Amino acid sequence: xxQGETMLEIAGVSKSFGALAALAGVSFTVREGEVFSVIGxxxxxxxxxxxxxxxxxxxxGGRIVLRxxxxxxxxxxxxxxxxxxxxxxxxxxxxxxSVYDNVRVAAQSRTPVSGRLSSLWRLPDVEGPVMGLxxxxxLTARRGDLAxxxxxxxxxxxxxxxxxxxxxxxxxxDEPTAGMTPGETKEATALIRRIALDRSLTVLLxxxxxxVVMGISDRIAVLHFGExxxxxPPEVIRSNPKVLDAYLGGADE
Amino acid sequence: xxxxxxxxxxxxxxxxxxxPLTPWMSxxxxxxxxxxxxxxxxxxxxxxxxxxxxxxxxxxxxxxGLGAYSTAVLLExxxxxxxxxxxxxxxxxxxxxxxxxYFATTRRGIYFALLTLIFAEVIYTFFRYTQTFGGSDGIQxxxxxxxxxxxxIDTPARLYYLVVAYLLLAYLACRxxxxxxxxxxxxxxxxxxxxxxxxxxxxxxxxMGVCMISAVLTGLAGALYxxxxxxxxxxxxxxxxxxxxxxxxMIGGLGTLVGPIIGGVFFTVLQEKVSSYVQWYNIVIGxxxxxxxxxxxxxxxxxxxxxxxxxxREAA
Numbered sequence: 001x002x003q004g005e006t007m008l009e010i011a012g013v014s015k016s017f018g019a020l021a022a023l024a025g026v027s028f029t030v031r032e033g034e035v036f037s038v039i040g041x042x043x044x045x046x047x048x049x050x051x052x053x054x055x056x057x058x059x060x061g062g063r064i065v066l067r068x069x070x071x072x073x074x075x076x077x078x079x080x081x082x083x084x085x086x087x088x089x090x091x092x093x094x095x096x097x098s099v100y101d102n103v104r105v106a107a108q109s110r111t112p113v114s115g116r117l118s119s120l121w122r123l124p125d126v127e128g129p130v131m132g133l134x135x136x137x138x139l140t141a142r143r144g145d146l147a148x149x150x151x152x153x154x155x156x157x158x159x160x161x162x163x164x165x166x167x168x169x170x171x172x173x174d175e176p177t178a179g180m181t182p183g184e185t186k187e188a189t190a191l192i193r194r195i196a197l198d199r200s201l202t203v204l205l206x207x208x209x210x211x212v213v214m215g216i217s218d219r220i221a222v223l224h225f226g227e228x229x230x231x232x233p234p235e236v237i238r239s240n241p242k243v244l245d246a247y248l249g250g251a252d253e
Numbered sequence: 254x255x256x257x258x259x260x261x262x263x264x265x266x267x268x269x270x271x272x273p274l275t276p277w278m279s280x281x282x283x284x285x286x287x288x289x290x291x292x293x294x295x296x297x298x299x300x301x302x303x304x305x306x307x308x309x310x311x312x313x314x315x316x317x318g319l320g321a322y323s324t325a326v327l328l329e330x331x332x333x334x335x336x337x338x339x340x341x342x343x344x345x346x347x348x349x350x351x352x353x354x355y356f357a358t359t360r361r362g363i364y365f366a367l368l369t370l371i372f373a374e375v376i377y378t379f380f381r382y383t384q385t386f387g388g389s390d391g392i393q394x395x396x397x398x399x400x401x402x403x404x405x406i407d408t409p410a411r412l413y414y415l416v417v418a419y420l421l422l423a424y425l426a427c428r429x430x431x432x433x434x435x436x437x438x439x440x441x442x443x444x445x446x447x448x449x450x451x452x453x454x455x456x457x458x459x460x461m462g463v464c465m466i467s468a469v470l471t472g473l474a475g476a477l478y479x480x481x482x483x484x485x486x487x488x489x490x491x492x493x494x495x496x497x498x499x500x501x502x503m504i505g506g507l508g509t510l511v512g513p514i515i516g517g518v519f520f521t522v523l524q525e526k527v528s529s530y531v532q533w534y535n536i537v538i539g540x541x542x543x544x545x546x547x548x549x550x551x552x553x554x555x556x557x558x559x560x561x562x563x564x565x566r567e568a569a
Contacts, residue, residue, distance in 0.1 A: 054451065080453035092451075094444035105441040108434055109453040119434035120466075166452050
């Protein structure tokens, strides 16, 4: 991958819940166009990191800069409009409306009418982008079904469609293949890679499954008990003794 | 955008317009029809909030009653213009709804509902104990309002046509709203408020917006009420009235617009008819409502709700 401009800068970000330090001074930089993964054992602070970046939690310390704009502590809707979209580890969709309406309401968010007075009587036409996304994720045939009636794998894809419909520059994927079979995981990984390339997206990925991470990432950061213990390309991370130790002996600490 | 109204819709309103021409529409029935359609319009407005946005208001009587008092205050002082009455009601109710919704939308679920109730009780208590507004007697003996100078809405037929016109306009407004960008975002907020935020929607702004629209539509209906009753009393602001509005929406069918109108008509006519026969009419009404909840839990028009969820492209 080309080494582009800085997309996201995480500088000394900390987050404490009471006495528990979930994140302790984590820093890294995600460059434009790359797939950057954050890995680590359970409880390493990966999801907290995502929640802080996407605006769900306000960090206790540090700075987060997205495309030159500081977004530290801003609410999720503002951060999303700065070009960051997030998918959730536990499927988070609009269960009681159709698959098409799910993606449509997400796509409407980027139309000029959104937030204007005329949005009270106008409905923007977003059929093109919505059908494009549904096609890319193989959901076209199910567009009329209620989202809650989709299979688990399909819901995971719909989750990504929602995020992509807001036309982000940076996509945060929180364990996108959680709960998928090995076959589905492989397919999903290839699909994510292809869509990221097609849309020249920058991807920040949290993943448990090492095979997914190694196959898809340009660079990897490893979190352990809220601290970054390593960063580098997959082949370097794979042989880093601290990383191996964290994964094999981490539970004892 | 689709047609303004379906042919069935036009047919219903044409039938409503022709109703006074039929021989059995006495003065009594015209006024009953006025009440029924007026409360149908209120239930319609409340459905925007409950059915589409998933917000339960226990305080809609305050919007209705404030609208009624706005008219009453003007009529009492000899300001008879219907348009001024409606204008004042919109401003007063809008300002009050802005305040309520600003605080209530910071909380969710039952806490939202309780905040609407608490604000409404403050309004009730204020009018109940303020002598300027007649205290517990309210403002009585009001003259009819005028569409323009000299044309008073002083007959049951004129009142009836006024409420039919208001219902038609309110219905068209609500129908356009739920099909708009704004309405679709409301549904998304009802389904999953947190997700809507992560798609870039300022959820509180949308919630405040729909609260104010629902409140002003309810307040305008309230503003028409003194023209028929010649009074505005604190009873109109009582929480039990808010409860009746909720029941109208529930028995009609949440999230259907037409259902709550039917619910409002049904409830009003049922209450009037049963109470004219027996003193313990509330027991009968309660029983009917229990049966409806048991056997048609989604309301009389609940089936329409399911039909609306058809494939995206054709969806409203």
